Amino acid sequence: MNSIQHLRREDIPLLGNLAVQQYRLANGLQIAVVVDKTTPIFTYQTWFKVGSADEPAGRQGLAHLFEHMMFRKTASRPMGEFERIVNNNGGTGINAYTSRDQTVYFFTFPSDKVELAADLESDRMANLVVDAEMFETEKGAVLTEKNRGLDDPNRLLWETMYSLAYTEHNYRYSTIGEIETIKSFSVDEARKFYANNYSPNNSLIIIAGDVEPESVVRIVDEKYGPLKPAVPDKRDVTAEPVQREPRSTVITHPKATRRLLAKSWHVPDMLHPDYPALAVVGKLLTSGKSAVLNERLLNTAKATEVFSDVYVSHDMGTFELYVQCADGEPFESVDQTFLSCVSEFAEGKISDEQMQIVRNNLQREMYRAVTVPAQLARLLGDGFINTGDLSFQIKAMKRIEAVDKNDIQRVAAKYLLEGKSTTVQLIPEQKV
Numbered sequence: 001m002n003s004i005q006h007l008r009r010e011d012i013p014l015l016g017n018l019a020v021q022q023y024r025l026a027n028g029l030q031i032a033v034v035v036d037k038t039t040p041i042f043t044y045q046t047w048f049k050v051g052s053a054d055e056p057a058g059r060q061g062l063a064h065l066f067e068h069m070m071f072r073k074t075a076s077r078p079m080g081e082f083e084r085i086v087n088n089n090g091g092t093g094i095n096a097y098t099s100r101d102q103t104v105y106f107f108t109f110p111s112d113k114v115e116l117a118a119d120l121e122s123d124r125m126a127n128l129v130v131d132a133e134m135f136e137t138e139k140g141a142v143l144t145e146k147n148r149g150l151d152d153p154n155r156l157l158w159e160t161m162y163s164l165a166y167t168e169h170n171y172r173y174s175t176i177g178e179i180e181t182i183k184s185f186s187v188d189e190a191r192k193f194y195a196n197n198y199s200p201n202n203s204l205i206i207i208a209g210d211v212e213p214e215s216v217v218r219i220v221d222e223k224y225g226p227l228k229p230a231v232p233d234k235r236d237v238t239a240e241p242v243q244r245e246p247r248s249t250v251i252t253h254p255k256a257t258r259r260l261l262a263k264s265w266h267v268p269d270m271l272h273p274d275y276p277a278l279a280v281v282g283k284l285l286t287s288g289k290s291a292v293l294n295e296r297l298l299n300t301a302k303a304t305e306v307f308s309d310v311y312v313s314h315d316m317g318t319f320e321l322y323v324q325c326a327d328g329e330p331f332e333s334v335d336q337t338f339l340s341c342v343s344e345f346a347e348g349k350i351s352d353e354q355m356q357i358v359r360n361n362l363q364r365e366m367y368r369a370v371t372v373p374a375q376l377a378r379l380l381g382d383g384f385i386n387t388g389d390l391s392f393q394i395k396a397m398k399r400i401e402a403v404d405k406n407d408i409q410r411v412a413a414k415y416l417l418e419g420k421s422t423t424v425q426l427i428p429e430q431k432v
Contacts, residue, residue, distance in 0.1 A: 012391045015370050020380060020390050021213050025221060027229045028201025032380055032390055033216050034208040036373055042209030043093075043373040044117040045106040046125070047381045049204075050197040052177075053100045053170040053315070054235050060170075061142070061177020062185060062193045064098040068138045069190075070105060070198075071096070074127040079134075082120060089113055093374065098175050101314040102385045108374060111210035115219050121205070122223040125198055130191050139182055146176050153256040157426045161262045164247050165318060165422040169240040199230035206380055208373040240266065240316060248423040252430075258304065259325040260426040261334055264318040265419040267310055270386045275312065276399040277407035278319055278415065282309040283358040284350065284408070285321075285341060290357060292341045302329045302337070314386050319415060331425050345412035350405050359401055366397050 011019035014034070023031040052060050071094075073079045086094050086107055094107040109117050149155045159174050166172035205224075207216050243266055267278055285293045285308040297303035305324035311317050323334050344350075369375040383392035 014376075014391055014394050015367065018370060018376075022390060023217055025200065025225055027225065027227055028199075029220075029224050029227070030204045031217060031220055032204065032206045032208075032384075033211065033213045034206075034373070034376060034380070035211060035213060036208060036371075036376075037210050038371070039373075040111045040210050041108055041373065042111055042114065042117075042207055042211050043106060043108045043377050044114075044121065045104060045206040045374075045377045045381060046121050047204040047206065047385065048103045048105075048198055049101070049202050049385065050103055050232065051099050051101045052173055052175040053237060053313075054197070054233060055170070055173075056236065057170070057173075059181060059185075059189075060173040060175070061182050062190060063103050063197075064176050065138060065142055065182070065185065065190070066194065066198070067096045067098045067103060067105075068141055069130065069134065070124050070128060072134055072138070073129045074123050075129060076127065077123065082124065085116070085120065089116055091117075099313075100171055100175065102381070104381060106374065106377070108209075114207070114211055114216055115223075117207075118219050118223040122227065125200070125203070125224070126227050128194060128198070130187060130194060132187050135185075135187050135190060139185065142176065142182055143179060146179055146182065149176065151255055153253040153260060153426055156251065156253055157260050157262050157424055160249065160251055160426075161264055161422060161424045164249060164424065165243075165264050165266070166240055168238040169315065170237045171240075171313060171315070193233070196230050196233050199232065200224055200227045201229035202232045204381065204384055206377040208377045208380075237315065242266075243420040243422070246420050246423070248425070250425045250427065252427055254429040256426055256428040258327075259329075259331065259428070261321070261323040261325060261331055262424045262426075263321040263335075263338075264422050265415050267312070267317045267319050267415055269314065269316050270312045270392065270396075274407075274411050274415075275310065276396060277403045277411040278310040279362075279396075279400055280355075280358055280403045281342075281345065281408060281412055281416070282319065283361060284345065284354060285338075287361050288357055290354070292344075292354075293338065296337050296341065297323065297334065302326050303334065312386065335423075342412050342416045345408050346417055348405055348409050350408055355403075355405070362397065362400055366394065370394070 011021055013019050018034060021033045050063050052063060055062055071082060090110045091107050096105040163172050285291055286306050293306050297306050303323050303325055307322045310319050325334055369379055379393045380390045384390045
């Protein structure tokens with residue numbers, strides 16, 4: 001295995017007795033292996049460092065289009081063969097998703113199928129067939145998905161939110177792309193995008209579960225080692241300027257049955273020292289029955305659904321609020337309730353009990369996630385994409401546990417009171 005270079009000589013500790021072993025092949029492919037013998041399965045995830053923010057302005061949607069095409073045919077496997085092999089060998093959970101900064105392909109197999117999984121994934125990394133007939137078929141499927149998404153009030157709400165909250169950065173674009181852009185993609189454009197971005201040096205393989213690291217690395221080296229690296233497309237993004245004034249809009253949707261409110265405030269990336277405190281603020285507001293917004297909106301029947309959290313991507317993020325308003329409850333009343341909660345935080349009106357409940361909830365969520373290989377791999381991959389550190393999200397728990405009331409006061413004031421918000425109100429379409 002001369003092509004393998006250890007990135008770290010020692011394991012990277014996670015939680016309990018779990019650790020991640022990280023490797024890199026000579027062609028740049030990165031590998032992360034986590035051994036968990038509790039169940040005789042493993043998850044196999046391929047993380048490509050390409051998402052909608054990596055696409056040229058006005059050409060969004062190719063990464064998502066490949067999310068569909070990668071399940072079709074390769075030079076040696078005809079249409080439908082990939083899924084047939086997975087299903088016939090006990091594979092489950094076969095799927096993929098595209099985000100701003102990554103595209104991820106994943107499935108779960110019985111523990112004796114590592115070689116099969118590596119064979120399938122290395123094949124479609126190098127040998128995907130992109131022909132005119134298949135390309136047009138998949139464009140049609142994506143257009144159908146796009147139109148179906150436009151029928152979803154919540155999707156319209158958030159696509160409108162991001163297009164308004166970001167004025168310069170590529171995060172303002174829809175991941176799925178726009179109808180006219182999708183229609184205009186050419187086969188040659190798609191082939192070039194695939195050749196440049198779906199390469200070993202632009203990807204990370206995460207294998208977590210009942211596996212033997214030495215065997216995994218040997219197999220991955222055998223299957224992926226011969227693949228040649230490429231030069232990924234240069235990420236061309238413009239820094240988002242500071243938002244100086246509030247922004248807002250009102251939209252309608254024919255299928256909406258409730259009035260929906262979404263608000264966001266710009267926040268830094270996950271590596272910023274304020275990230276842990278912002279995460280705690282989101283939980284203080286809406287995590288658990290005793291969370292303050294839940295008590296004041298849900299428990300008083302002013303809203304039927306409430307959620308707040310910090311949503312951080314590679315370059316920056318947003319602190320977000322979502323409320324499904326009860327019939328007759330004005331948007332202004334919901335806004336004022338939120339503002340009063342945040343103002344109390346900024347004044348230090350937070351009990352020790354509230355802080356402990358949030359810490360307990362976050363710890364419980366983390367421990368639950370690391371016991372499921374697929375969820376653990378997602379934590380590792382998100383940390384890798386957003387910070388370059390596989391274990392970042394798990395290590396961040398210690399920083400979150402150290403957040404105190406002074407931290408909450410400071411970030412509540414700085415980002416939510418002094419920061420400028422973007423607001424989208426969605427109302428049911430009036431019947432004529």
